[in-house]
Amino acid sequence: MEYLSIVFQEVYKILFLLVPVLVSVAMIVWLDRRVWAFVQKRQGPNVVGPFGLLQSLADALKYIFKEIIIPSSSNKVIFILAPIVTMTLALIAWAVIPFSATQVLADINVGILYLFAVSSLGVYGIIMGGWASNSKYPFLGAIRSAAQMVSYEVSIGVIIINVLLCVGSLNLNDIVIAQQNMWFVIPLFPMFVIFFISALAETNRPPFDLPEAEAELVAGYQTEYSGMMYAMFWLGEYANILLMCAMGAILFLGGWMSPIDVYPFTLVPSAIWLILKILLLFILFALVKAIVPRYRYDQLMRLGWKVFLPLSLIWVVLTASYLFYFNLLPVN
Amino acid sequence: MIAHAIFFYTFSIIAVVSAIMVTASKNTVHSVFFLILDFISISCLFIMIGAEFLGMIMLIVYVGAVAVLFLFVVMMLNVAQQKNQWFAGQQSSKHIPVGLIISTLIFVEVIIVIGGWKYKPEIFDINNSIAQTNISNTHSLGQILYTDYIHVFQISGMILLVAMVGAIVLTFRQRSGVKRQSYIKQISRERAEGVEVLEVQSNKGIKIDD
Structure with missing residues (x-):
């Protein structure tokens, strides 16, 4: 019986985390389209509900009632598994995100490694979908995204090492608390810029959305998907984008801490601060989508391997020597 | 303790079964997917014995990078069409002795390590390092x-x-005839080298590039 009560408590907590995440994914799709439209002097979705807020729900309803088509020559098990993998991986990563010093589902020692591992597993949903479709365009999209995501993971990993040098712990709460005096975005600003651009590439957002470049590959790895399975790919993609924003907020923008530690700001719950920071980063993501034209594939690879990787490696050496010289290394 | 045992046996059964499926499945891409499943369950086992760093590194390095490249190569070489004919074909049987020798070696190594750990625990000194800090x-x-x-x-x-x-x-080879883009060249191009203004008389025309 005790086991059962523990299990129920945990399920409660998980639902309390997952339902808001899923709802905010739906809202964020609306926000994305809205920002995109405003940059181009359009209105965007504004018909369903106040300000068009319920547009995503209407879209979801439409997807539910559409037919799911499974190509006859596809590899059926993997074809069905692919969107499930994408969605699951995008959601399980939220377990370690701290919303305040105590509000975290799993406060594990290696939180940042867990986040990194889950985001690097994200490529499997795409590869599986592209391969199992047994069709040219999805396969090309999958191959492209495999190479792209592996390349940009490397620089994200090196950037994380930069932050970890200043923190001395892999725990996400420790990383947030280490930024009490100064957010890492100030001393590590070049790394923040590189992280942001790598996050764009890692989540296949424009200008790096080559895996689904509609001008060349129809819809890339999603070409053969329809109905709810397509919607799951789509939701997983946006949940991943939110996750990368949360990662950026925790690593560089002070996580759940208020920007100024004085009276009226400290009244605001810390979860609100984290959400505001995630939103700020997401609006930047949406603006980039509207402003920047798509990269060519060789330029993308050049940027990842020849620019970002050496830069972030040099910055690791710089950070380490600075911390060592001024005796600031976090030793416990 | 019961929950611990349940999780342990679940993960280890998945690990063993998927390891067998890596060699037994007919499609090469399926083999790689089973290999990934094997890696994931092994890293779960690592996390269960408290080696969370090893488990996560296993996920990042093997599953996140190495297995992706494996998949990449297997898909690109299109070996998925060639069926795995271990049990049926006669050609592959000459590899069996080599495989047997290697697997016997690995088996003996594992026996030595496990036997030593069981009967001479003081060699390994695991208990001290865990207990003191x-x-x-x-x-x-x-x-x-x-x-x-x-x-x-x-x-x-x-x-x-x-x-x-x-x-x-x-694998590097210099290929001739490949046009490369040089940003510095493109940016530093002047008008003088790109455009030339010529006087053309009417009805006469002009010859360019001779």
């Missing part, structure tokens, strides 16, 4: 790797680097 295992790994074993650690890094450079040198 309560620092996280990332810290303890770092403290051992960067002090006592720094030379071994650096040498293994150098070996990996040399292997990488060697692989690049072996």
Whole structure:
């Protein structure tokens, strides 16, 4: 019986985390389209509900009632598994995100490694979908995204090492608390810029959305998907984008801490601060989508391997020597 | 304790079954997917014995990078169409002795390690290092790797680097006729070298590039 009560408590907590995440994914799709439209002097979705807020729900309803088509020559098990993998991986990563010093589902020692591992597993949903479709365009999209995501993971990993040098712990709460005096975005600003651009590439957002470049590959790895399975790919993609924003907020923008530690700001719950920071980063993501034209594939690879990787490696050496010289290394 | 046992047996059964399926499945891409499943369940087992750093690194390095490249190669070479004919074909039977020798060697090694750990536990000194401190295992790994074993650690890094450079040198070849883009050239182009204004008389025309 005790086991059962523990299990129920945990399920409660998980639902309390997952339902808001899923709802905010739906809202964020609306926000994305809205920002995109405003940059181009359009209105965007504004018909369903106040300000068009319920547009995503209407879209979801439409997807539910559409037919799911499974190509006859596809590899059926993997074809069905692919969107499930994408969605699951995008959601399980939220377990370690701290919303305040105590509000975290799993406060594990290696939180940042867990986040990194889950985001690097994200490529499997795409590869599986592209391969199992047994069709040219999805396969090309999958191959492209495999190479792209592996390349940009490397620089994200090196950037994380930069932050970890200043923190001395892999725990996400420790990383947030280490930024009490100064957010890492100030001393590590070049790394923040590189992280942001790598996050764009890692989540296949424009200008790096080559895996689904509609001008060349129809819809890339999603070409053969329809109905709810397509919607799951789509939701997983946006949940991943939110996750990368949360990662950026925790690593560089002070996580759940208020920007100024004085009276009226400290009244605001810390979860609100984290959400505001995630939103700020997401609006930047949406603006980039509207402003920047798509990269060519060789330029993308050049940027990842020849620019970002050496830069972030040099910055690791710089950070380490600075911390060592001024005796600031976090030793416990 | 019961929950621990349930999780342990679940993960280990998945690991063993998927390891068998890696060799037994007919489609090569399926084999790689089973290999990934195997890696994931092994890293779950690592996390269960408290080696969370190892487990996560296993996920990042093997599943996140190595297996992706595996899949990449298997898909690109299109070996998925060639069926795995281990049990049916006669050609593959000449590899069986080599495989048997290697697997016997690995089996003997495992027996030695497990037997030693069972009957001479003082050799391994695991209990001391766990009991005396309560620092996280990332810290303890770092403290051992960067002090006592720094030379071994650096040498293994150098070996990996040399292997990488060697692989690049072996496969690199200069191809002629490839047009490369040079940003500096493009940006520093002047109007004078790109455009030329010519006087053309009517009804006469002009010859360019001779």
